Amino acid sequence: MPASMIKVDDASLLSDVPAPAVERAPARVSRSRELEPGDVIDGFQIVRVVARCGMGSVFKAHDRATGTAVVLKIPHMSFESDVVFYSRFQREERIGLRLRHPMIARVLAVAEKSRPYIVVEHVEGPSLWHLVRSEGRMSAERATAIGKQLCEALVYMHSQGVVHRDIKPENVLIDSAGTPRIVDFGIALDYRDRRLTWGRLSNRLGTPEYMAPEQMRGRRGDARVDVYALGATLYELLAGTPPFPAGSVGDLIRFKLHHDPRPLTEVAPDIDPALAGVVMRAIARDPRDRFSAAIDMLGALSDPRCASMPATRVPVHRSLIGIRAALFCVAFLGIAWLVFHLVQANT
Helix, strand or coil: CCCCCCCCHHHHCCCCCCCCCCCCCCCCCCCCCCCCCCCCECCEEEEEEEEEEECCEEEEECCCCCCEEEEEECCCHHCCCCHHHHHHHHHHHHHHHHCCCEECCEEECCCCCCCCEEEECCCCEEHHHHHHHHCCCCCHHHHHHHHHHHHHHHHHHHCCCCCCCCCCCCHEEECCCCCEEEECCCCCCCCCCCCCCCHHCCCCCCCCCCHHHHHHHCCCCCCHHHHHHHHHHHHHHHCCCCCCCCCCHHHHHHHHHCCCCCCHHCCCCCCCCHHHHHHHHCCCHHHCCCCHHHHHHHHHHCCCHHCCCCCCCHHHHHHHHHCCCHHHHHHHHHHHHHHHHHHCCCC
């Protein structure tokens, strides 16, 4: 289910709730109602609700077979028959089962299911969103280290043909070892999946604060939308605030499509201008002005002072106008010359 539609209680992820010792028989789950804590589904006992939304619920659960904590993402029963939603839900699971990287939360395979759901490893730790709001802006060293690790995950992800399309502080958890872990591939794009993707119906899904401008225009985008979202996330880690001012979704979209964000050096004057330049390049409005790939952004974060900025270029539409004007002048002069000589020949 799309992360933009889920409000996760980050504080609930901070406490390690032990697996309950249940002596009584578990409650039998009826298909006529939604799951609740205490219910058991296919060997997974629901411990508590992590998040609910209009499309489904996210639960922390206890895997009775392994004795470990997991996360279950379960759509509401009313959506199980929705072809578009169910196709997207299946795609999320296929992507998660294929990706294996230290900075990506693993999706776990289940042999048989009594209803649709996705099992994800439980990451014990807060999200970046929670950290910024509880601790304030991060040091440049810490934010850069996290950014480089996330770039490594994006390099791997993109090499597998997957574009996340919803990178944001809420979708990055910091585990007990301090490693960032990307979660929620609910609106990810998989270029290797030749099945029906319903692209026209899902292109505008995402979180406006971190969506690239081309996504807001209804385009699918490519790997550079993840570069943009990571840049917006780093901006928030370093400044303590997102790149664009809070307001209505409509105002945010209009502002983002027609204006650049306030320079990071103005919001956080103590930030190294070279590092600020890397972040600002990542969130350039025009995707051609961004890093062309996550590996380029990784190199820039590793050595910001050696990162080359994109050359200033003339907008394409102005170049075309100039070319067309020149061609018109040449054609006009050619016709005038031909007419002049025809008149001369007839006199």
